[in-house]
Amino acid sequence: MIDQFKRAHNFNAGPSALPLSVLQKAQEELIDFRGTGMSVMELSHRSAAYEEVHHQAIRLLKELLSIPENYEVLFLQGGASLQFSMIPMNFLTREQKCGYVMTGAWSEKAYSEAKLFGNAYHAASTKEDQYRRIPRFEELQYNKDDAYVHVTSNNTIFGTQWKDFPDTGEVPLFADMSSDILSRPFDVSKFAFIYAGAQKNLGPSGVTVVILRKDLLEKANTNIPTMLKYSTHAKNNSLYNTPPTFGIYMLGEVLNWVKEIGGINEIAKRNEEKAKLIYGAIDRSNGFYNGHAEKDSRSLMNITFRLKDENLEKQFLAEAKKEGFIGVNGHRSVGGCRASTYNAVPYETCKAFSEFMVHFQQTNE
Numbered sequence: 001m002i003d004q005f006k007r008a009h010n011f012n013a014g015p016s017a018l019p020l021s022v023l024q025k026a027q028e029e030l031i032d033f034r035g036t037g038m039s040v041m042e043l044s045h046r047s048a049a050y051e052e053v054h055h056q057a058i059r060l061l062k063e064l065l066s067i068p069e070n071y072e073v074l075f076l077q078g079g080a081s082l083q084f085s086m087i088p089m090n091f092l093t094r095e096q097k098c099g100y101v102m103t104g105a106w107s108e109k110a111y112s113e114a115k116l117f118g119n120a121y122h123a124a125s126t127k128e129d130q131y132r133r134i135p136r137f138e139e140l141q142y143n144k145d146d147a148y149v150h151v152t153s154n155n156t157i158f159g160t161q162w163k164d165f166p167d168t169g170e171v172p173l174f175a176d177m178s179s180d181i182l183s184r185p186f187d188v189s190k191f192a193f194i195y196a197g198a199q200k201n202l203g204p205s206g207v208t209v210v211i212l213r214k215d216l217l218e219k220a221n222t223n224i225p226t227m228l229k230y231s232t233h234a235k236n237n238s239l240y241n242t243p244p245t246f247g248i249y250m251l252g253e254v255l256n257w258v259k260e261i262g263g264i265n266e267i268a269k270r271n272e273e274k275a276k277l278i279y280g281a282i283d284r285s286n287g288f289y290n291g292h293a294e295k296d297s298r299s300l301m302n303i304t305f306r307l308k309d310e311n312l313e314k315q316f317l318a319e320a321k322k323e324g325f326i327g328v329n330g331h332r333s334v335g336g337c338r339a340s341t342y343n344a345v346p347y348e349t350c351k352a353f354s355e356f357m358v359h360f361q362q363t364n365e
């Protein structure tokens with residue numbers, strides 16, 4: 001199938017691979033969307049045809065993630081990066097503090113934005129360990145009356161992932177899940193607020209998903225611009241202004257695809273099998289490849305590793321590229337190698353890459 005469509009072995013970190021069947025469906029419907037004689041991009045966002053797309057996407061996300069009744073699902077713009085600012089703007093008060101668990105570059109960015117609005121502090125940090133691991137629950141330090149505690153569920157750049165989440169009791173737990181939302185089941189009710197840019201596991205860039213507990217809205221700050229208030233979007237079903245309609249349509253189709261292949265448990269199983277292929281090649285290499293993350297913090301979405309010397313690493317990356325593996329370079333800030341194995345990356349692509357790794361080792365050891 002990959003050959004037939006000249007589909008790349010795509011390990012891009014984001015935007016990243018989308019399911020082929022979703023792209024094909026979008027192609028089929030592109031010019032005449034379900035008998036309207038228009039593309040979905042040409043529909044009014046107030047039309048019944050678009051509203052059906054919009055509400056179906058919200059329904060499907062609620063279903064797939066078993067989101068409880070007392071949560072809102074919002075579709076916003078500005079990426080996960082705008083959430084870094086909107087969160088403290090809406091929820092941090094003069095009297096309160098907010099704790100950030102520092103597990104990588106995205107936590108750092110989220111924390112710096114919060115600092116602009118008030119009293120943000122580090123609730124834990126693994127920076128001294130080069131962000132190779134997720135902190136243990138005992139390491140977390142926060143206060144009972146904090147506005148919230150913020151975690152990054154999967155660290156896209158360093159390749160670590162929380163396996164389980166702390167129970168923070170009365171303190172609202174906030175999570176940036178941009179790079180692992182919908183990759184495995186988790187208990188939404190542990191969180192007060194979840195956000196994710198769509199372009200890793202959910203669809204194209206341009207849509208940001210927010211899942212928030214409704215009671216937060218009552219306590220939110222009011223002296224902020226209308227577009228930057230969560231309550232504006234909640235009151236209007238994310239149709240206060242023109243939403244990114246095509247992106248939301250694509251997101252809905254990706255959710256349909258997840259449902260059709262068996263839902264979140266099936267996706268999680270596939271993700272584990274995929275990651276195992278590549279971690280296996282690392283672990284059986286006797287140090288030829290070195291994983292960046294400590295084993296119990298390993299991400300199933302972004303597999304980061306280095307080779308024992310830099311020249312060999314350059315050669316590895318060049319040969320991977322020549323063999324058609326796209327996006328294997330580590331993030332520009334840390335170097336090394338990274339294979340992002342998001343939901344839509346096929347098993348065959350991961351298998352081909354793990355075989356390439358073994359072959360490269362055999363010819364260059």
Ligand SMILES: *Cc1c(COP(=O)(O)O)cnc(C)c1O
Pocket residue numbers: 014078079080081082106152154155156176177178179197198
């Ligand atoms: C990609 C990513 C972001 C940034 O997302 P944008 O939509 O580009 O703003 C933030 N956090 C994490 C964990 C990410 O992986």
